[in-house]
Amino acid sequence: MKRRDIYLDNLPVDEAKRRFMERLEELGALRPLNGEKIPVSSSLGRVTAGAVYAKISSPHYNSAAVDGIAVRARDTFGASETNPVRLTKEQCRYVDTGDPLPDGFDAVVMVEDIQPLENGEVELISAVYPWQHVRPIGEDIVAAEMILPENHRIRPQDIGAMLAGGVLEVEVRRRPVVSIIPTGTELVKPGSPLNPGDITEYNSEVLKGFVLEWGGTANISDIKADDYSLIRDEILKALSTSDIVIVNAGSSAGSEDYTSSIVEEIGELLVHGIASKPGKPVILGIAGGKPVIGIPGYPVSAVLAFDLFVKPLVFRLQGTLPPERTRIKATAARKIPSKIGVEEYLRVKLGDVGGRMIATPLARGAGVITSLVRADGILKIPAPLEGFHAGEEIEVELLREKRDIENTVVVIGSHDLALDILGDHIRRRYPHISLSSAHVGSMGGIMALKKGETHGAGIHLLDPETGEYNIPYLEKYLPGKEIVLVNLAYRDQGIMVKKGNPKNIKNVGDLAREGITFVNRQKGAGTRLLLDYELKKLGISPERIMGYEREEYTHMAVAAAVAGGSADAGLGILAAANSLGLDFIPVARERYDLAIPAEFMGLERVKAMLETINTPQFKKALEALGGYHTEKTGEVLKEGRV
Numbered sequence: 001m002k003r004r005d006i007y008l009d010n011l012p013v014d015e016a017k018r019r020f021m022e023r024l025e026e027l028g029a030l031r032p033l034n035g036e037k038i039p040v041s042s043s044l045g046r047v048t049a050g051a052v053y054a055k056i057s058s059p060h061y062n063s064a065a066v067d068g069i070a071v072r073a074r075d076t077f078g079a080s081e082t083n084p085v086r087l088t089k090e091q092c093r094y095v096d097t098g099d100p101l102p103d104g105f106d107a108v109v110m111v112e113d114i115q116p117l118e119n120g121e122v123e124l125i126s127a128v129y130p131w132q133h134v135r136p137i138g139e140d141i142v143a144a145e146m147i148l149p150e151n152h153r154i155r156p157q158d159i160g161a162m163l164a165g166g167v168l169e170v171e172v173r174r175r176p177v178v179s180i181i182p183t184g185t186e187l188v189k190p191g192s193p194l195n196p197g198d199i200t201e202y203n204s205e206v207l208k209g210f211v212l213e214w215g216g217t218a219n220i221s222d223i224k225a226d227d228y229s230l231i232r233d234e235i236l237k238a239l240s241t242s243d244i245v246i247v248n249a250g251s252s253a254g255s256e257d258y259t260s261s262i263v264e265e266i267g268e269l270l271v272h273g274i275a276s277k278p279g280k281p282v283i284l285g286i287a288g289g290k291p292v293i294g295i296p297g298y299p300v301s302a303v304l305a306f307d308l309f310v311k312p313l314v315f316r317l318q319g320t321l322p323p324e325r326t327r328i329k330a331t332a333a334r335k336i337p338s339k340i341g342v343e344e345y346l347r348v349k350l351g352d353v354g355g356r357m358i359a360t361p362l363a364r365g366a367g368v369i370t371s372l373v374r375a376d377g378i379l380k381i382p383a384p385l386e387g388f389h390a391g392e393e394i395e396v397e398l399l400r401e402k403r404d405i406e407n408t409v410v411v412i413g414s415h416d417l418a419l420d421i422l423g424d425h426i427r428r429r430y431p432h433i434s435l436s437s438a439h440v441g442s443m444g445g446i447m448a449l450k451k452g453e454t455h456g457a458g459i460h461l462l463d464p465e466t467g468e469y470n471i472p473y474l475e476k477y478l479p480g481k482e483i484v485l486v487n488l489a490y491r492d493q494g495i496m497v498k499k500g501n502p503k504n505i506k507n508v509g510d511l512a513r514e515g516i517t518f519v520n521r522q523k524g525a526g527t528r529l530l531l532d533y534e535l536k537k538l539g540i541s542p543e544r545i546m547g548y549e550r551e552e553y554t555h556m557a558v559a560a561a562v563a564g565g566s567a568d569a570g571l572g573i574l575a576a577a578n579s580l581g582l583d584f585i586p587v588a589r590e591r592y593d594l595a596i597p598a599e600f601m602g603l604e605r606v607k608a609m610l611e612t613i614n615t616p617q618f619k620k621a622l623e624a625l626g627g628y629h630t631e632k633t634g635e636v637l638k639e640g641r642v
């Protein structure tokens, strides 16, 4: 009979860590690994397994520190401008920087400070003291002196010091070996044809990448199906060849989640389940004196749990501690709710706007690996908190350099592929500048402008009264604010339907037909306002559209819903339809603008953005998407107080 594992614990993260580390410590499993001798020239990044001592002194002879003449200091005593001292040929020798100091000499005078005379003699107008401008034996390193202590991560300058000290080989800690076992009957190797239910196995490569960054090595085993004895045998094999064993997935409460029972059978199960989100179903155990860790299957959970529990081990086995991430203070852009009793790790985007660091949360789903790709930082919400209010000060751990964030222009508002292309083109022209765009709809963009949280808003808001785009909304919501309104493009909006238009949808009116399911955009999205405007013109009430309430946040998400078959139609841009092979029924040509507060126009990153918008390369790339029109692209449509 299949046994279903139920979580044993819901331990606070710190408590789980303490329990695990203390037991490993008791067993001696955290002792730094033994050393191995390797050439100094390939020791970069490795950790010394013992102190390193110099074999020779550096310099190993007394050497001239400058170009000039070697002298005996006492011969120069008393020299002054009014009483120059004359040295004979025997009393001086010309030397270059680095030359050995000739026998019997004890100082060097810089070539600039001597007055050569015709007969080979020289005149000095100031005295020198003994050993002036001489690098004596051992100035840098004295033979037998300690160059590096034990447990020191070797840097380029350390390599220089060792080689100068005559050390050619160094004893470094063996790299910790981490075995990673991907499990799951649904998993297939990257590149395999994908049938419904198949999942591309990529966690192991992500985890391996981290192990390498941390100084270890990783072995990835073949994918193991969800089978108790297969997984157990693989763990036993891995224990004999590695220092840490990771089982990926199968850590939750599913009927095929065996890891915790296996750990109980072959060793000691210390923790199953922590009060963290993501990362909850972690398994911490020990077998054969080595850590065996069950890491959740969802990619973000996997990365987080790996960071919490495996990173410290990889560093400890090398005799070091993990580096700490930089923390900065930021302001929460919106309310960030969180469940009490669970420590939450939220990925956030950061924007440096008007002197404040603004943090906007990214998608929370544990399966959204791109939230980690896009994240600038991690916000840890402590278990006792219910989250944060909008505007509250929070502390964020940086995943990117602060300088890169400070060189990022923030555009919040409606989603448009043109922004992705713009970001790419800005980076081509200015490698140090990036564009970060958050997709909250046109109205969300205007609100972000109002709150001073963005350098620009991407908007396409049609005023149903006047038929005018954007300006009436700026006047209404940002009265008196100095704004520069720049056109990004005109674009075709239309109904996206499956290839061949199987439901024969011809216009907006058809969306209300029996049997048609629709997928909408979120409230405040310009595309949704356009739909409402078109429906109103036709006198169709939204309730008649099946799926009007279903909201997606981007054109691509709407296109994906249509391509995936969960909706028959959705409103969006031609480029989104094209990219997923959908048919497109044009509805309107609309104006998509960037609204930029005048106060930001002087910023280098904003200037770089506006300059890039005006390049022929950018316009050409936009046109190539299909459905974009660039006649007005880059044109300032309004400037000044609205």
Ligand SMILES: Nc1nc2c(c(=O)[nH]1)N[C@H]1C(S)=C(S)[C@@H](COP(=O)(O)OP(=O)(O)OC[C@H]3O[C@@H](n4cnc5c(N)ncnc54)[C@H](O)[C@@H]3O)O[C@H]1N2
Pocket: 182, 183, 184, 186, 187, 199, 200, 201, 202, 203, 204, 248, 249, 250, 251, 252, 253, 254, 257, 278, 279, 280, 281, 295, 296, 297, 298, 299, 301, 366
């Ligand atoms: N009834 C409950 N179900 C679940 C709970 C719960 O508390 N009660 N917790 C959820 C949480 S939280 C997580 S996290 C997941 C993790 O469960 P597992 O560790 O058992 O992982 P799987 O269910 O096997 O996989 C989850 C997901 O990730 C994909 N996956 C797995 N391995 C890989 C890999 N190597 N590369 C890429 N993707 C991978 C897998 O196919 C699934 O889609 O459990 C919840 N369930």
Ligand code: MOO
Pocket: 276, 277, 278, 279, 280, 281, 296, 298, 301, 302, 366
């Ligand atoms: O805790 Mo799971 O790890 O949320 O996704």
